[in-house]
């Protein structure tokens with residue numbers, strides 16, 4: 001058992017959500033929350049989770065000012081207690097964007113949580129170790145420990161994320177077109193297990209995702225926007241085909257989601273370097289070459305059903321404030 005230092009008893013960490021360009025959807029059997037396939041993402045600067053962890057007389061979890069039981073957070077803290085001697089703690093976390101609505105709040109949430117626990121109790125974890133712990137909470141959270149373009153794949157017999165390309169090296173922009181701020185009906189963990197168990201396309205999904213990952217990683221390192229656009233849109237549409245072919249079907253889109261993707265297609269036809277991606281929710285994210293964010297946001301803001309747009313650059317990894 002590793003004893004946590006008690007010199008530092010409170011710390012606040014900040015993390016940003018990330019958007020997968022090659023998607024994760026499906027887990028390996030067994031413990032540890034290991035993805036079935038590798039994934040590639042970019043980190044979104046404009047959306048932020050802030051989490052404070054403080055030593056306390058008993059465990060408590062407050063999200064957006066509301067104290068409530070959070071089994072996934074409690075399970076991660078308890079798992080860390082299997083390795084580190086951690087005292088009871090008060091966790092308070094806030095998102096400056098809608099929670100559980102397909103904007104990756106669990107990614108930024110678990111990345112900020114592990115980073116705050118690490119700082120509060122001076123565990124001195126390496127970023128790769130924080131990433132592996134964050135993955136146990138939510139696999140996409142492993143990627144939010146890092147900034148810029150980040151991969152999550154098997155490394156040194158564990159699944160951790162690592163930065164593939166620095167955010168300054170290729171400053172793409174992202175427009176988030178929000179179409180509905182309510183929480184999703186089916187959580188991601190439930191949805192991906194349903195797809196694994198029921199979709200006839202699941203095997204092809206896993207196999208083709210490994211190929212997409214290799215192509216997309218190369219496109220990022222070569223700053224090849226057109227190749228990245230093609231493989232990322234294909235990964236997104238295959239993900240939603242997998243969801244639609246699950247039983248019962250997982251339908252995360254609404255009419256505005258479809259209208260926003262049509263708008264991105266029209267921009268592409270007019271020569272604008274942009275492509276769309278959609279996660280487990282109805283929001284559309286348009287990734288744009290540097291300098292095109294405002295024009296793309298302007299087009300998406302005029303789409304019926306888009307309630308607001310957010311323009312973002314690429315974000316940093318999780319850090320202590």
Ligand code: 2P0
Pocket residue numbers: 018019020022023024025033039106107137138139140141188189190278279280
């Ligand atoms: C992704 N998503 O790669 C994919 C694309 C949503 C669609 O990772 O079960 O919250 O907690 O590991 O990370 C959302 O799933 O799932 C997700 P768990 P997570 O970003």
